Amino acid sequence: MENIMEVAGLKKSFGKNIAIKDVSFEVKKGEVFGLLGPSGSGKTTTIKILTGELSKTAGKVTVLGMDSSQIGTADFKSKVGILSDNSSLYERLTIYDNLKLFCKLYRAPLQQIDVLLREVNLHEERMKTVSKLSKGMKQRVLLAKALIHKPKLVFLDEPTSALDPGNMAHIHRGLLKLNEAGTTIFLTTHNMEEANSLCDRVAFLHEGEIVELDDPDELRYKHSTHDFHIETYEGERLVIKNTPDNADRIKELIVYNRVKSMQTDKPTLGQVFLKVTGEELV
Amino acid sequence: MNIQRISAIFEKDIKDFMKNMMLLMMPLIPIVLALLYKQMSNGEEFPIYFLYLNVGIAYSSVTSTCMMTMMAEENEKKTLRGLIQSPASMVDILVGKSLVVGLITFVSLTVSLAIIGSDPLLNGKAILALILLFLFFLFLGIGIGLFSKSISATSAYTMPVMLLFGFTPILGSLQLDEDGIIMTITDTFPIMQAIELHEKSSWVPLGIIAGWVLAAALFMYICFKKTMTDD
Ligand SMILES: Nc1ncnc2c1ncn2[C@@H]1O[C@H](COP(=O)(O)OP(=O)(O)OP(=O)(O)O)[C@@H](O)[C@H]1O
Ligand SMILES: [Mg+2]
Numbered sequence: 001m002e003n004i005m006e007v008a009g010l011k012k013s014f015g016k017n018i019a020i021k022d023v024s025f026e027v028k029k030g031e032v033f034g035l036l037g038p039s040g041s042g043k044t045t046t047i048k049i050l051t052g053e054l055s056k057t058a059g060k061v062t063v064l065g066m067d068s069s070q071i072g073t074a075d076f077k078s079k080v081g082i083l084s085d086n087s088s089l090y091e092r093l094t095i096y097d098n099l100k101l102f103c104k105l106y107r108a109p110l111q112q113i114d115v116l117l118r119e120v121n122l123h124e125e126r127m128k129t130v131s132k133l134s135k136g137m138k139q140r141v142l143l144a145k146a147l148i149h150k151p152k153l154v155f156l157d158e159p160t161s162a163l164d165p166g167n168m169a170h171i172h173r174g175l176l177k178l179n180e181a182g183t184t185i186f187l188t189t190h191n192m193e194e195a196n197s198l199c200d201r202v203a204f205l206h207e208g209e210i211v212e213l214d215d216p217d218e219l220r221y222k223h224s225t226h227d228f229h230i231e232t233y234e235g236e237r238l239v240i241k242n243t244p245d246n247a248d249r250i251k252e253l254i255v256y257n258r259v260k261s262m263q264t265d266k267p268t269l270g271q272v273f274l275k276v277t278g279e280e281l282v
Numbered sequence: 283m284n285i286q287r288i289s290a291i292f293e294k295d296i297k298d299f300m301k302n303m304m305l306l307m308m309p310l311i312p313i314v315l316a317l318l319y320k321q322m323s324n325g326e327e328f329p330i331y332f333l334y335l336n337v338g339i340a341y342s343s344v345t346s347t348c349m350m351t352m353m354a355e356e357n358e359k360k361t362l363r364g365l366i367q368s369p370a371s372m373v374d375i376l377v378g379k380s381l382v383v384g385l386i387t388f389v390s391l392t393v394s395l396a397i398i399g400s401d402p403l404l405n406g407k408a409i410l411a412l413i414l415l416f417l418f419f420l421f422l423g424i425g426i427g428l429f430s431k432s433i434s435a436t437s438a439y440t441m442p443v444m445l446l447f448g449f450t451p452i453l454g455s456l457q458l459d460e461d462g463i464i465m466t467i468t469d470t471f472p473i474m475q476a477i478e479l480h481e482k483s484s485w486v487p488l489g490i491i492a493g494w495v496l497a498a499a500l501f502m503y504i505c506f507k508k509t510m511t512d513d
Contacts, residue, residue: 051367074369082367088360090294096292104290105368145364274344 001028004153004184010059012045019045021208023059032175034183036273037205043188046205047155048184051082063151078106081151083142085158091131095122095141098130099148106149114206116144119174121167135162143171147178154178156187160194172198192270198265199207202269206277216269223272227265232258283377291378295352299382304350308348309390312340316394324359325485327347328398337452338473340391341415342448346423349383353427373512374394380420387416407488411476414491418472419447421498428505450474 005027012020020042027033035043048054048062052072061068066076089098099113117123120140130138139162146154159175160168175198179185189195195202196216200262203213226242228250238253240246242264253259267275299305303405316336319328356362365375391412395403403412421445450471453464468474472494475487 053363053367074371077367078369084363084367086360087364087367089364090298090361091359092298093294097297101290101294101362102368104293105287105365105370107286109367 001030003027004029004064005186005210006060006062007046007050008060010049010061010111011057012042012044012049012054013057019208020049020059021051023208024204025210025211025213027184027186030179030184031200032179032187032198034199034202035186035188035205036190036192036195036202037188038190041205042208047082047084047157047186047188051080051155052076055179056136059156078153079153080147081146081154082148083154083156083159085161087142087143089130089138089145092129094127094129096126098141099132099144102116102145102148106151112148112150113144116147119147119252120144121170136164136167139163140167140171143174151183153184154186158189160189160191168194192268192273196269204273204276212272219272220266221271223267223275226266229263229265230259231261233260234258283367283371283373287374288378288381291365291370291375292381295379295382296385299348299352299386305348305351308344309340309386310510312336312390312394313397315339316397320397330402331451331477333395333403334473334477335449336394337391337403337412337415337476338448338451339343339444340387340394341419343362343415344387344390344442345383345419346426346443346448347436347440348386349379349420350427350430350439351433352379352383353424354430354433354436357430358432372506376424380424381421383423384416407485408476411479411488411491413475414488414495415472415482418495418498419443420493421495421502422447425498425502425505428502428509447471447473451477454495 003026008024010020010023011018016046023042023046025033035046037043045054050058050061050071056068057154061071063071066073066081067198070076076193089095090101093101095117096113099116100110102108103110103113113126114123117126120143122140122144124139125133125137129140143156143159145153146156156175160171163171172194175185185198187198199216201214202216202219203210205211214222228238228242228246230238230240230250230253232238232253240250319332353362356365366372392400402408424441426436427444429438450468450473453468459490469478470490471492475490475494478487
């Protein structure tokens with residue numbers, strides 16, 4: 001598949017503080033790519049470099065076939081959608097007026113406002129002043145803002161961090177629909193379930209470096225111990241190593257009809273992250 | 283520069299201005315002051331320096347202060363980031379805002395001058411001076427607005443701008459020593475030069491005002507370059 005984004009040997013330092021040591025990855029056209037890492041690992045910094053908000057210290061970055069000199073130009077900006085971590089809206093204006101501004105700046109037709117407000121479940125509230133909205137509602141307006149010009153590539157920096165589970169699920173469905181329609185999504189999160197259910201591939205960012213990059217299922221399989229987790233009818237829970245010398249024991253449990261359930265170990269993405277980095281995601 | 287984007291910014295900022303109590307107070311200041319003077323004047327005509335005091339108050343409290351405050355708020359509330367991520371350029375953003383501030387200034391100045399009398403200012407040279415003075419205060423406001431990270435930070439700059447450049451004509455009425463150091467320096471200030479225009483037939487004062495505008499433009503340009511290259 002064609003690459004929509006290529007990053008090679010990316011490095012960024014703020015004075016003496018090295019935020020990104022050496023990051024390389026590719027994002028394929030049409031995929032949902034997740035950049036995962038704990039607070040301070042460099043997720044936002046990476047997005048800012050990819051969108052031209054920050055300059056890089058070293059490395060090569062290509063986005064939508066444009067190199068660093070073209071990233072950040074008006075032409076580039078009109079082709080990508082960005083939801084940044086602490087961006088905000090005009091508090092005194094209505095939802096509609098906020099979106100109208102961006103509709104005009106991106107030269108999108110004004111009908112898009114209603115289309116997107118329906119998508120994010122805020123059509124009824126369109127004339128409400130932003131200062132009267134909850135955090136989750138604001139986040140949904142910001143998401144609508146990022147998508148107003150139907151970009152082919154969107155950057156979402158922690159898109160669901162302020163949302164309750166119901167809203168989160170709603171946004172997830174919307175993002176998957178968007179992705180099915182052909183939009184490439186680059187997102188950051190520290191929510192492992194979100195990454196697991198949304199992303200085609202994830203990269204683990206740890207202290208400015210990528211320590212793992214793969215399909216979430218693949219990662220969970222790869223880091224599995226493949227131990228058997230067995231629950232017996234007597235209520236006993238056993239963990240039996242998947243080795244040839246344990247075969248008789250497992251066979252015996254099955255033959256004597258003691259096995260109520262049996263699974264092989266499959267760690268959650270969060271557990272994989274912990275194992276790889278020795279660091280809890282917060 | 284892009285007309286559609288400028289008009290989008292203009293539309294947003296004028297709506298926002300109309301809903302911002304703090305900013306709405308500013309254009310009222312020169313108007314309320316003009317009404318007060320009018321009350322106290324018992325029908326006499328106002329001296330020229332007085333009209334320019336009004337101009338100075340309008341330009342410093344409306345043009346410069348509103349501009350700084352609007353930009354500082356965009357910085358403080360992180361809304362500027364959204365604009366910068368969009369295809370709008372910083373120039374589009376600044377021009378859109380300047381048009382809003384220009385319109386509000388125009389209304390405030392016209393109303394307040396209508397109250398205290400605007401006749402002496404209705405000639406080509408004086409109007410040119412008024413336009414140049416507007417640009418001077420606008421550029422000053424933009425320059426300061428570019429590096430102000432919060433609204434509270436701008437108040438530290440509002441006072442000096444008002445006192446130094448807005449209220450300069452008051453010095454003339456304080457009966458300070460004409461040849462003293464303070465008067466010699468402040469006499470070259472933009473508003474004082476506009477007053478000079480009415481006392482001499484020379485074009486030199488206009489040239490000096492134009493010099494101030496250039497200096498303010500340079501200041502704005504330096505602030506612009508600095509904020510654009512900041513990480
Ligand atoms: N403008 C800046 N100046 C100096 N240091 C910075 C700047 N921006 C980020 N950093 C540093 O770079 C590192 C990475 O920060 P970044 O914001 O990219 O982390 P993050 O992964 O997005 O974290 P979070 O999950 O909290 O959003 C941190 O150590 C941070 O202190
Ligand atoms: Mg971040």
